[in-house]
Amino acid sequence: MPEIRRRRLDKAVWVPLRASQTLQTVGKRGFVGFREEFFGAGSVAVPLDKRASAETLGWCDIGLRQGHAGGVDEGRYVPADVYDGWNLQLSAIALALAQDGNSEDPPEWHLHQDFVITLRLKREGDVWLAPDEDYIEVARLKREQGVPALLEVRAEHLKDYLCARSMALYVSSYRLREEVVDQPSSIDWPTSPYEQISGADRWEGRKAEIHEGGEFLGASWAVMHITRENIDFAEDVPKIGPFDENLTTRSWTTKERGKKLLRIQGEFWRNEWIEPSTSSPRVRRDKLPSSSFFVVDVAGNRVNADKLEGTGGWLWFRPDLIVQLARHRGASLRWYTRDTGGIRCSAATSHVHFGLNRVGLVNVFAKDIGYEPAWAQAIWAGFNVGPDGGVSEELLAAQAGGEPADTVAPEEYLPKVLVALNEVSGRKFGFELFRKHDRLQALLKEMHRFRSTDQPGLFALAKDLARLTADSIDAAAIQTIVKPAKGEKWGSLRSLQELVALMEGSTRARSLVGPLFGIYELRLADAHLPSSDIEASLALAKVNPKAPFVFQGFQLLCSCVSSLQSVGRALSRPMSKVP
Numbered sequence: 150m151p152e153i154r155r156r157r158l159d160k161a162v163w164v165p166l167r168a169s170q171t172l173q174t175v176g177k178r179g180f181v182g183f184r185e186e187f188f189g190a191g192s193v194a195v196p197l198d199k200r201a202s203a204e205t206l207g208w209c210d211i212g213l214r215q216g217h218a219g220g221v222d223e224g225r226y227v228p229a230d231v232y233d234g235w236n237l238q239l240s241a242i243a244l245a246l247a248q249d250g251n252s253e254d255p256p257e258w259h260l261h262q263d264f265v266i267t268l269r270l271k272r273e274g275d276v277w278l279a280p281d282e283d284y285i286e287v288a289r290l291k292r293e294q295g296v297p298a299l300l301e302v303r304a305e306h307l308k309d310y311l312c313a314r315s316m317a318l319y320v321s322s323y324r325l326r327e328e329v330v331d332q333p334s335s336i337d338w339p340t341s342p343y344e345q346i347s348g349a350d351r352w353e354g355r356k357a358e359i360h361e362g363g364e365f366l367g368a369s370w371a372v373m374h375i376t377r378e379n380i381d382f383a384e385d386v387p388k389i390g391p392f393d394e395n396l397t398t399r400s401w402t403t404k405e406r407g408k409k410l411l412r413i414q415g416e417f418w419r420n421e422w423i424e425p426s427t428s429s430p431r432v433r434r435d436k437l438p439s440s441s442f443f444v445v446d447v448a449g450n451r452v453n454a455d456k457l458e459g460t461g462g463w464l465w466f467r468p469d470l471i472v473q474l475a476r477h478r479g480a481s482l483r484w485y486t487r488d489t490g491g492i493r494c495s496a497a498t499s500h501v502h503f504g505l506n507r508v509g510l511v512n513v514f515a516k517d518i519g520y521e522p523a524w525a526q527a528i529w530a531g532f533n534v535g536p537d538g539g540v541s542e543e544l545l546a547a548q549a550g551g552e553p554a555d556t557v558a559p560e561e562y563l564p565k566v567l568v569a570l571n572e573v574s575g576r577k578f579g580f581e582l583f584r585k586h587d588r589l590q591a592l593l594k595e596m597h598r599f600r601s602t603d604q605p606g607l608f609a610l611a612k613d614l615a616r617l618t619a620d621s622i623d624a625a626a627i628q629t630i631v632k633p634a635k636g637e638k639w640g641s642l643r644s645l646q647e648l649v650a651l652m653e654g655s656t657r658a659r660s661l662v663g664p665l666f667g668i669y670e671l672r673l674a675d676a677h678l679p680s681s682d683i684e685a686s687l688a689l690a691k692v693n694p695k696a697p698f699v700f701q702g703f704q705l706l707c708s709c710v711s712s713l714q715s716v717g718r719a720l721s722r723p724m725s726k727v728p
Contacts (some may be wrong), residue, residue, distance in 0.1 A: 150324065150417050154350065155296045158320055159423050162670030163301045165190045165320070166245035167258055169213055170291070170298045176329075181410060183329040189213050190322040192423075193232045193241035197315050200422070202237045204349070208321045208418050210234065214588070217246040230261060241319070245300045248303075258297040260288050267432055268306055279306070281497040283524050284478045287667045304423070311425035313432035318423035326415045334413055349420040356413075360407035369404040441526040444535045445515065457519035463540045464518060466511040466662070468699040471503075471599035474525075482597060487556035488543045493526050504544025509697035510534065513543045514548055559706035560597045567617065573720050578711050580626040582645075582720075583617075592617055601702025601723035610702050611671035618642075619669045642666055645716065652722045661715040664690050664708035671705075 168190040176183035191212040195203040211232070219229045227233065232241040242263055250256035260277060264270075270277040270287055277288035288304045291299040299537055311317060336356065343354045359367035378395035380387055428435040439454035443464055452460060475482050479496030491500030497700055498521060504512045518529055543554040567583055574582040586592065592613055601607040622641035631647040633639045639647065642665055650658035667689030674683050687694050691708040692701050 150326065150352065150415055153324060153417060154352070156320075158421055164304050164307055164318065164423055165299060165301045165322070166192050166260075166318075167213075167247065168299045168301075168322070169299075171293060178363060179329065179359065179410075181329055181331045182202070183327070185325075185327045187325040188322070189324075190320055191215055192245065192320040193234075193239070193243055193317055194311060194316045195241045195319050197317060197425075199237075199239050199241070200317060200319075203239055203241065203319045204420065206234055206319070206321070207420055208323050211319070211321050214324060215243075215247075216249060217243055218249070222725070228559055230512050237640040244302075244318070246672050247297075248383060255296045258290060260290075260302075264302075264310060266286075273588050280479065280495070281522065283495060285524075293421065296348065305426075306431065308426035309429045309431045311423070312427070312429040315425070317425055318418070320423060321420045323420070324417045328413045330413065331408075332411075333427060334411060336392065341534070351418045353412045353416045355412075355416075357412045359410050359412050360405040361410055361414075362405070362407050364405040364407070367404070367410060369402055371400060371402045373398060373400040382559040387494070388636065389516070398672050437523075439523060439526060441523070441530040443515070443518065443530060443533050447536050449535055452515075454519050454521075454523075454530075457515040460515045462515055462517050463512045463544075464672045465506075465534050465536050465538075466529065466532045467534055467602075468505070468509055468511055468513055468599050470529065471597070473528060473532070475597075475599075482594075484558035484561045485547075486543050487558050488541055489547060489554070490558065494528065494667060495522075498522065498525065502544070504541025504547075505699070506538040506541040508538030509699040510538055514544075559703070559710040562710045562714075563596055563617075563706065564593050566710055566717065570713060570717045570720070573717050577720060578626075578630060580623060582623060582627075583621040584623050586617070589617075596706065598699050598702035598706060601698045601705070603698055607692075607698055607701050607705065608671055608674045611668050611674070615672045615706065616668045618665050618709065618713070623672060642669060649716055651720045651724045658719075661712060661719060664712040667691070668705065668709055 159449055168188055170188045172186040173186055174185050178185075189208075189212060191208075193203070193211050211234075217229045220227055229246055230243050231240050232243055234241065242261065244261045246259045246576045248257045248259060250705065260272075264271070265277060265288075268279065268287060269281055271280050271284075272278075275290040276286055278284045279287050286303065288300070288302040290297060291301075307318065316596075332619055333358065334355070337580055338354050338356065339355070342354045345352045347616065358365065360368070376397040377389065378397055418555055428437060430437050441454045441508040442451040444450070445452045445457075445460050445464065457464075471482065474480055474494040475490050477494045480492070480494050481496075481500065482490060482492050483500060484490040485502070489502065489504040490494075493500045493503055501517050501521070504595065506512055513529075518526060522531065543556065547553040569585055571581040574580060579712065595613055596610075596617070599608075619641050624641040624644040627641075627648050628639070631644065631651065633647075642662060645665075646658045646662040649661055653661065667686045668680070670686035671690060674686065674711060684694065687701075692704045692707055694701070696704065
């Protein structure tokens with residue numbers, strides 16, 4: 150096991166708190182080709198001043214034999230998580246607690262509640278997540294056929310916790326590798342068992358000749374058969390007399406005669422320490438310097454995130470930053486005015502006030518980034534650029550002038566106008582214009598201009614807008630009011646146009662619904678439509694192809710919302726002609 154003996158858990162990313170894991174099983178036990186590897190581990194967190202006493206313990210003391218249950222020892226109750234170690238007064242803590250099962254219910258392993266609550270973890274299935282850190286996995290339980298096999302924790306969080314408690318983790322592990330061969334092995338151990346000891350590590354190698362099936366070569370056993378002679382098997386209530394009465398015995402020996410094979414085993418025991426970290430930013434709230442830097446002026450000077458509060462200025466970011474932040478679990482994007490809003494990348498953080506400037510870059514007051522958690526600062530830093538295009542006028546007006554702009558973002562109006570249209574059509578025609586969409590809320594969450602940071606993003610935004618509009622319009626219901634001529638087929642948008650024409654006339658109806666046609670046609674742009682068709686669709690959707698892409702996304706949303714609002718106003722008017 151040279152590769153295993155070189156590795157140290159103190160350098161691993163994941164540390165096992167408890168393990169009973171079959172890493173490999175090949176073939177049938179006792180037969181040629183059989184190979185198996187097993188890994189077991191147990192651990193206790195030990196106060197730093199008790200390390201010397203703990204080092205007298207090993208696999209038999211804190212390994213898999215060690216269960217966990219509260220009990221009374223010499224009149225003193227000892228909780229399930231406390232391990233004193235054979236009168237050593239260790240006051241050690243088991244971070245992984247094993248609960249016994251029975252023939253119906255398997256055993257269960259628990260992660261210590263203090264560890265879970267202190268690090269603010271959330272359990273989902275057999276995984277513990279850190280909501281404050283972008284829901285990163287901190288601990289995980291793996292099972293084999295439903296039975297716990299490995300409970301491991303992320304070393305970074307474990308070491309933070311140990312540091313705060315002035316403890317170190319003492320881990321005792323055992324590993325077994327076994328193989329069955331039919332030819333003498335090239336392994337030339339001078340003895341069997343062959344032992345090597347190095348500090349707290351002990352390795353033993355064994356070779357044994359066996360018969361096929363697993364019995365030792367030449368093994369024999371004795372069999373004794375005992376029969377009672379005084380039992381009447383025909384009685385309704387038979388009874389057995391004293392054991393020494395009327396007994397007949399016979400015995401014989403047998404010997405294994407199967408094929409000769411060779412079983413090779415290697416066993417490795419190790420006791421090792423997982424050291425605490427030198428600081429505890431999570432539990433003890435130790436302050437660590439930020440590793441994220443931001444460009445703060447036209448000269449390209451960079452400032453550490455910890456010092457952003459003193460800059461008194463704004464930062465500039467590429468607009469695709471918002472998409473990246475919005476993808477994280479618990480993220481939220483909201484709009485305050487046409488060009489300002491708030492973005493948070495986690496439910497554990499607050500919204501950061503941002504604005505969009507005249508060249509399509511995102512501005513944020515520098516101090517606000519200094520309040521973000523370190524993992525979020527790293528994301529912001531990845532999209533940071535030098536100043537260009539000034540500070541967003543609406544953001545500057547709100548944060549420096551104290552006069553927020555009196556404008557509205559189309560993103561905010563889109564869900565409201567869809568609801569309003571359904572209410573209008575329901576009152577007037579008895580049906581909702583838009584059918585219920587199973588992904589409505591998910592789609593609405595994605596309806597924002599920041600998806601349009603390149604041409605494919607613009608087309609993807611158009612595709613989802615078409616799902617909310619053209620694909621969701623109840624054309625069959627509309628055609629109960631306005632019917633196509635015999636042999637003519639209308640799509641959903643044409644049906645809507647004809648319905649609007651009852652109130653506004655054909656020419657006006659085409660103008661009002663036109664942007665929705667343009668958006669629908671843009672959804673096909675990723676199918677390699679000719680550039681002339683794309684330009685015509687953009688014009689119909691009232692999008693300027695020369696504007697920065699984030700502005701094109703804004704224009705697309707504006708034309709969609711404006712068209713729907715106009716349709717709603719039209720449907721509210723009396724009909725100018727009878728259908």
